Amino acid sequence: MRNPQLNANGELTHLLTLEGLPPDIIRGILDTATPFVSIGEREVKKVPLLRGKAVFNLFFENSTRTRTTFEIAAKRLSADVINLNIGASSTSKGETLLDTVDNLVAMDADIFVVRHSQSGAPHLIAAHLNAAERRHVHVVNAGDGRHAHPTQGLLDLYTIRHYKKEFHNLTVAIVGDVLHSRVARSLIHGLTTLGTPEVRVIGPRTLMPARVEAMGVRTFNDMRAGLAGVDVVVMLRLQNERMKGALLPSAGEYFKHYGLTQEKLALAKPDVIVMHPGPMNRGVEIDSAVADGARSVILPQVTFGIAVRMAVMSIIAGN
Amino acid sequence: MSDATALPDAEATLLALAERMRGAVAHDAAFVGIYSGGAWLAERLPALVPGNHPVGYIDVAFYRDDYARTGLKPNAKRTELPFDVDGATIVLVDDVLFTGRSVRAAVNELFDFGRPARVELAVLIDRGGRELPIEPTYCGARLAVARDLSIVLSRDDGCLRLAAEKQGR
Amino acid sequence: MKIEIAHGRIVDPRNGVDRVASLYVAAGRVAAIGAAPDGWHPNRVLDAHGLVVAPGLVDLSARLREPGLEYRATLESEMEAAVAGGVTRLACPPDTDPPLDEPGLVAMLRHRARSLNRAHVHPVGALTVQLQGVALTEMGELAEAGCVAFSHADVPLADTDLLRRAMQYAATFGHALWLRAVDPYLGRAGIAHDGEVATRLGLAGIPAAAETIALATILALARETGVRVHLTRLSCAESIAMIRAAKRDGLPVTADVAAHHLHLCDVDIGWFDANANLVPPLRTTRDRAALRAGLADGTIDVVCSDHAPVDDDAKQVPFGEAEPGATGLELLLPLTLKWAADDGVPLPAALAKITCAPARLVAAGAGELGVGRAADVCIFDPLAHWKVERGALKSQGKNTPFLGLEVPGRVRWTLIGGQVVYES
DSSP states (O other), X not given: OOOTTBOXXXXXXXXXXXXXXXXXXXXXXXXXXXXXXHHTTSSSOOXXXXXXXXXXXXXXXXXXXXHHHHHHHHHHTTOEEEEEEOTTHHHHTTOOHHHHXXXXXXXXXXXXXXEESSTTHHHHHHHHHHHTTOTTOEEEEEEETTTBOHHHHHHHHHHHHHHXXXXXXXXXXXXXXXXXXXXXHHHHHHHHHTTOSEXXXXXXXXXXXXXXXXXXXXXXXXXXXXXXXXXEEEEOOXXXXXXXXXXXXXXXXXXXXXXXXXXXXXXXXXXXXXXXXXXXXXXXXXXXXXXXXXXXXXXXXXXXXXXXXXXXXXXXXXX | OOOGGGSOOHHHHHHHHHHHHTTTSOTTXXXXXXXXXXXXXHHHHHHHSOSOOOEEEEOXXXXXXXXXXXXXXXXXXXXXXXSXXXXXXXXXXXXXXXXXXXXXXXHHHHHTTOOOSEEEEEEEEEOOOOSSSOOOSEEEEEXXXXXXXXXXXXXXXXXXXXXXXXXXX | OEEEEEEEEEEEGGGTEEEEEEEEEETTEEEEESXXXXXXXXXXXXXXXXXXXXXXXXXSOBOOOTTTOTTTOOHHHHHHHHHHTTEEEEEEOSOSSSOSOSXXXXXXXXXXXXXXXXXXXXXXXXXXXXXXXXXXXXXXHHHHHTOOEEEOTTSOOOOHHHHHHHHHHHHHHTOEEEEOOOOSSTTTTOOEXXXXXXXXXXXXXXXXXXXXXXXXXXXXXXXXXXOEEEEOSOOOHHHHXXXXXXXXXXXXXXXXXXXXXXXXXXXXXXXXXXXXXXXXXXXXXXXHHHHHHHHHTTSSOEEXXXXXXXXXXXXXXXXXXXXXXXXXXXXXXXXHHHHHHHHTOOHHHHHHTTTHHHHHHHOTTOSOOOTTSBOOEEEEEEEEEEEOOGGGOOSSXXXXXXXXXXXXXXXXXXXXXXXXXXXX
């Protein structure tokens, strides 16, 4: 089965997941992102690469933050950006997801940035466009269900590479709600593809998906053991609705076991970096002293995120 | 001329270019090389042209007009202009001037950093074949070259060399 | 009408027949095998040279989508699909709209089916009113109207007290219960087997225990009440072990597996193929191997098609929003033959799983080709392969995870009551 993200020449034409992408393509995106970082430092924060192209932000699930970063990225590439918060509006009128896509293609969309609560929704759109031979229209997954958030995974990889240079000697720990986390899945695929020797996931069993080890990670239920000697700590956001109930008894108890404090962080390597995809729940998964501390690279992550999204859009739109 | 052996020596041509710039170029003009050949030349020129010349680098990958046809080339470099572009005199430096499209892209990019007082163009080789109204201010050598050949500057152990290659495309 | 089915390989598992001979049909029945009856003058001769002459297939789980769900399929389209697949007798689950919980609905369905003069249709009655799991239906009345058994379709029965009483009541009158083992809570938000694939794709999981817990409940209550229970569409390795033990203990249980579960596993979901969204979910290769082994050793008695036509609109959506189910009537024979070929199961043993074994649960005397029996016959070319494509399917449901694949076994003629109802 051909990877639906690649065209007949093996070039990236949609970005749906990091799973199964050749390492060279991932490295190519990271390399391309580097010059884009500097564009944010200029007088005119814009390059004309996507002039005349229309980027449709198709958000079936609300996320102001992610939508904004894609919007900034597209605008810095000089694309026209159209934001559509679909929510329930068109589906309640009986229009299907693919009806919506066909309509927007008829309005000359070039790139769809798709956020959807259902895993696989961007794949469905990409497969539909591929089947209809609309190969000039590209899909970027901006987060689908629990499945993937590949641009977040890439910006995490970019951040790690920025601070640690290489992957082949790193131990990376991902802490928290791995079960529901598309961020974790994308980062795991990216790290293993780039040859990271040890990726750990840390959390209670209720927040670990079945047979997660098959993705190439080591599971730790004890955070202290899991943090020992790591180079990178990635904290995952714990959704409000999961803090009380069948998965966890309380936010307080969660913080006690899995909240990142200075004291727990001291178990990692001295030059450890701390990452978080945002938005943070201070005092639930991370202590403010850590979030704002010297080891935190959470704000640079956001800056790199724009450059990585610029790189992704300019690469796929050219293929 | 379509014979590779008839190409001039790159190092000698660089000296000829520097000779033309000497005295003519402003003493504080910045030398901004267009990646990759132009960047090598811009690095060498301050030692050959008297004055105080800051060096910058420009990668026009994001400003090219052939993106729609060829997509984004991998390994784009970071544009670095470590001086205030506003009011500066800038000499864009490129290895081979052909259609003029790279220079057009570079000038556009420069203006996204500020408003220079004056922009000049220095090229090692002017091979003709312009598709835009662009002319070099300083030129190392002029050659007539068949359209299907590309003239490529390479650097080996710090030493510059010119070669002609049949175009693949 | 006299029909001579000439020189085919007659495989009648019920009667232990497997030989090349001619089969003579007269007055809707099997008149003779081998030697022609006296004064034989056939109206039609079907040249079955190189073909297999088998009893018409019997399918224990085919949704016809009537009443109420005609946008997915109609009785006409699905009855055509049945005979094209060699299926001459089928049982349909009660999950129609409204559910088959009233004798009038059952009688109407049977009347409609009979008027089409195609496969025999045996409705399975709803076990509770509206399948709501609260009140028992009038099983006696429904049985009189033609229900062969009672089931709760795919709706979980949360109230085990009600399940126990339903079994007691059914046992009182000798009704059989056909049940799918499904826990009402465990994995209720799930859409794929809770394993590597679901984890990778970020799909909510359905653990195997969602089936085995319910199965343990059913078996415990069946043991106590003595009711005849048929377990439909098992999916996990552990379930097979439990059925094996129950049978060893002498419990009157039988079981079936859906044909697609013999060939597919969760990996076949690929990149979110909504056609692989099935109930129960596709599980692991280990489960699949256990299902195949259980079928071969007799723990599982029957292969059913689990035919569930779904319209395109309900499949052209993200995996988790897709309507589960796949078209299956026309694939029952090919998928059973493929299993037999893959695992070295002799043809008569394989055909038993889709003829006499299921027939025992719906109609005495059906699913066999003994002299004097109704001439429901499926004549097929076991070596002909065909590609599963939308255009090749008669069913209105064109969605199946086997689209694009080659399968063995092409039906040439289907006879029901001695009439040719399908030929290709």
